[in-house]
Amino acid sequence: MKTRYTFPECAERSVLDEFILGCDIMAEIMAVIRQVALYDVNVLLAGESGTGKEMLAKIIHLQSPRAEHPFIPVNCGILSGMMFEDKLFGHEKGAFTGAVEQKIGCFESAHRGTLFLDEVAELPLDNQIDFLRVLEDFRFMRIGGNEMIEVDVRVISATNKDLKGEIKKGLFREDLFYRLQVIPIYLPPLRDRRNAIPGMVSHFLNQFEALYNKPKPVLHPEVIDLFVRYDWPGNVRELKNMMERIFIISTNKTIHVDDLPPDFLWHFRESTETMDLAEVRKKAETGAILEALHRARGDREKASRMLGISPRTLRHKVQKYDIRIDRIGGTFPDP
Ligand SMILES: Nc1ncnc2c1ncn2[C@@H]1O[C@H](COP(=O)(O)OP(=O)(O)OP(=O)(O)O)[C@@H](O)[C@H]1O
Ligand SMILES: [Mg+2]
Known part of the structure; x- marks a missing residue:
């Protein structure tokens, strides 16, 4: 099985080199990504927090004919109302108090490139309508402007919420959902791809060895077993943080189970008696x-x-x- 994916030469190789597949499910997802990247379809990446949605969004961009143009991420979770419009569409000088000069919004900045809408489920309903309108023809006006601006943007969105559930609750527009998720890609949580864990552990150790210029420790096989057993609710982000923590605090050449942080071992307090x-x-x-x-x-x-x-x-x-x-x-x- 291939654990890495070979990408063509491009400007931002690091994210491509850093992405670990480690299991068949991810290899299959990557094969889909490779196809999808070639066409200008909207992609919706769904999956729990820390499963690698943003990394994959960047990879789609870098694999696409738009790779030489900007990749612009927008966190929909922290913006609402006018702030959201301003962020996406920009404004003209004097459009409102404080608009001392013209500002280009994310849509314009992403021209010929990719706009990444992170946490799209958090988009307030009012802004969803504005947004849907722009996605119809990619034309809009800056706030306070009267000139129609036309952009050529590919949209990738990500969510860790079940958008269909949000639609049922009346919190997300169904028409926008279908517009965004022409191609849906679901990233499984790490606990559903446990066989990728050992490969990720050694990848992160190598990464931190280079970053901190300190020799990496060896993990005892029982430690790896525990890592494979643990459910990682924070997914790959949590695993990566754990590896960094172990890396920083380790003074021993070999890390045994006893050397692991007590709050991590605590998760195994019941099962260790019943399962060897x-x-x-x-x-x-x-x-x-x-x-x-x-x-x-x-x-x-x-x-x-x-x-x-x-x-x-x-x-x-x-x-x-x-x-x-x-x-x-x-x-x-x-x-
Ligand atoms: N397959 C992978 N290989 C290597 N590193 C990964 C992988 N998946 C995730 N990571 C790392 O895990 C962290 C979280 O990844 P990312 O930000 O892409 O997740 P996310 O799904 O967008 O999370 P959130 O929903 O919380 O924004 C990053 O530090 C990233 O480097
Ligand atoms: Mg993210």
């Missing part, structure tokens, strides 16, 4: 093996390649954990 790490490993590995066999439609060689182990090791683990392959049997529905 061998059990945890068995559960995690059994799940991954069944998933791989399912995806490979029963082809053991293909499954072992997906798992990054030899067919012999796969056979050994199937026997050791008493995995009943016959139960997933000859019928493999399309993954």
Whole structure:
């Protein structure tokens, strides 16, 4: 399995190099992103906080024919009413008290590039109407202006709320929703792609080693097991912060479970009595093996390649954990 994605040369390679796939789900999402990036369709990225929506929005932009033009992020959560209009459409000198000079809004700044509407669910209803109007023909006037300005902008939005739920509550316009989400992309939480965790851990350690110019510690396998087990409600952001924390405070060459911050270990206070790490490993590995066999439609060689182990090791683990392959049997529905 490919853990990295190879991007073409471009101005802002860092975000592309930093993005870790680490699992099949993300590799599939990245294949969609690569296609979507080529066309000027509006994309709505949905997923919990910290799942990488902003990174992916930048990647779509950098993969698109608009890559040489600006990527302008707007946080819809902190703006409302006139402030939102001002931020997006700008104003003319003298448009209101304090408008001492002309100001270009985000729509104009993003001309020929991409406008990223972050936390779009927070957009107040009144502003949703203005916004929908602009998305129809990409023409608007600056506040206090009388000249129609036409822009060529691609819109990517992101939300960590269920927009359909917001529509039902009357907080989000259905017409705007369909306008924004021509292509919906859902980023699963980290707990639903646990097999990406070990790769991310080593990636972040390498990153901090370079950043802080300090040799990185080695994490004991039991530490990795705990990381794979933990649910990471803050997703990749929380994992990255944890790695930075460990990196900064570590004085030992090897980090053992006891060296982890007590508030992190606290999450395991009940289950540590009932589940030993061998059990945890068995559960995690059994799940991954069944998933791989399912995806490979029963082809053991293909499954072992997906798992990054030899067919012999796969056979050994199937026997050791008493995995009943016959139960997933000859019928493999399309993954
Ligand atoms: N796949 C990934 N590989 C490497 N780093 C990642 C990945 N996903 C997220 N990150 C890191 O996690 C942090 C959060 O990512 P990002 O800001 O893109 O998330 P988000 O979904 O926009 O979160 P929020 O909803 O809170 O704004 C960033 O520091 C980013 O570098
Ligand atoms: Mg974000």
